[in-house]
Amino acid sequence: MTTTPTSDETPSAFTDEQYGAQRAEAAVWAGASALTTDRHGRVLVERVSYRDTHLLPGGAVDKGESPAHAASRELYEELGVTMALARGLAVDWVSAAGANARPAIRFPGEVLHVFDGGTWGDEQIAAIRPREGEIEAVDFVEPARLTELMSPDNARRALSALRARINAAGPALLENGLPIAPTVLDRVGALRTARARHHLPFHGGPAPEQLPVVQVWGWLLASDGRALVLLEPDTGAALLPGGTPEPPDRSDPLVTLRREAREEAAADFSEPLFLGHLCDPNEPYARLRYAAPLTRLGPPPVDPATGRTHIRVLTTPEQALELFDWGLPAADQLAAVHQARARLGIPRAARQPLTELPDATDLTIL
Structure with a gap:
């Protein structure tokens, strides 16, 4: 008669028939x-x-x-x-x-x-x-x-x-x-809400003078070639550091970028390189893009514009683009990022797991 093995018996005590019967169950x-x-x-x-x-x-x-x-x-x-x-x-x-x-x-x-x-x-x-x-x-x-x-x-x-x-x-x-x-x-909960959508052509040159600037974003690059990306804590939406010009910025896009990077991420960067601009043929606005070496992070701040504290991560530029909905023109912007990265003497980052930056005070990147 075949007996059914009990749960506390070891496989070595089973016959082949008994072990097979238990696994089949x-x-x-x-x-x-x-x-x-x-x-x-x-x-x-x-x-x-x-x-x-x-x-x-x-x-x-x-x-x-x-x-x-x-x-x-x-x-x-x-x-x-x-x-x-x-x-x-x-x-x-x-x-x-x-x-x-x-x-x-x-x-x-x-x-x-x-x-x-x-x-x-x-x-x-x-x-x-x-x-x-x-x-x-x-x-x-x-x-x-x-x-x-x-x-x-x-x-x-x-x-x-x-x-x-x-x-x-x-x-x-x-x-x-x-x-x-x-x-x-x-x-x-990244990607459970709609990604930031900007299917706009990327132009490597400066924006036409008649176009008002409505946005300034920066690719802030760590010493290993990865970029700083911010995640909204309640929606998981991703964004680059930067934002909308304000009157105290005196129409200087770099003042806007430095202010927004500090307000959103407590991030400082050294001398940036201008990448280009995006514009919608149907709207008279320009959105500027820069790249710069990330030099310092302070403790994560509360963004005065939203009242939230962003989660800061380092990603390769390619991974960052997967979190946005920028369409095919994003390839041109990505190429400009890598050209600037090479000019800045920063290596190209290999694809790797995202790194969440700790809540450390005065975290030095370089």
Whole structure:
């Protein structure tokens, strides 16, 4: 007669039959999906015939199949896209309670893998062939819309995976869509509200004299080439140090930038380089951009304009752009940032996890 092993028995005391039976009792489902963005940072989601909410491309892992192979297979079956998926973004433990599954399904829990589908250009997007009868539409949507379009558990998982991709610290371990070790992007809820949108052409030269300046922002660069980015504590929205000129600034954009950097981030910088300006053809305004070496940070201040204390992080310029919705012209601004960085003798930063700057007094960067 075969006996069922008790929980306090060690595997070495089991027969192969007993050990296999115990593990089979604890079996859970496995699934895999792919998170893909376009060049604007919008996320690919599918509208399917069998649900009233959107999904990432993906599905169940078949018997004997690896999660990475399953995600690639689902991309091909659902969208007609052939690609290998080698980078994981998140592994999510979905409990029976977290899935809110119908009782008849007898859901035992699931381990869901989210892989990085990369950034698709126009040709890859044009090659999408949705599976007839199942995929009704494919949309690229702003990250902030995921909570509106997806079920709560799927939206949590997709946003956590997207933050993990930006943070570049490796795959996030999730429980019911939430990271068990939240990063600063998770804690502030980055990307759950609309990103700052400025789809404006970037011009490398000075702004025309007749255009009033309505904004001055700075790429303040630490000695390792990363930029200072501010996160709103209540919305997770990201912004560069800087702001709107005020009368005491005497129409001097550098006075505006120094004042705003101190008010928002207690940041000082050395002699800046002018990068260029942005302007809207339909509005008679200019927005100026500078780059400068970051030299000092004081204790985080309360911004007099908002009454909030921003969370200060260092990111590569490329990671910073993923937190904004600046459109394709952002590539021209990024090129100008790197040209200025080289002129300032600052190295190019390798992609790495975001660093939250401590609440230290007189934190010296250089």
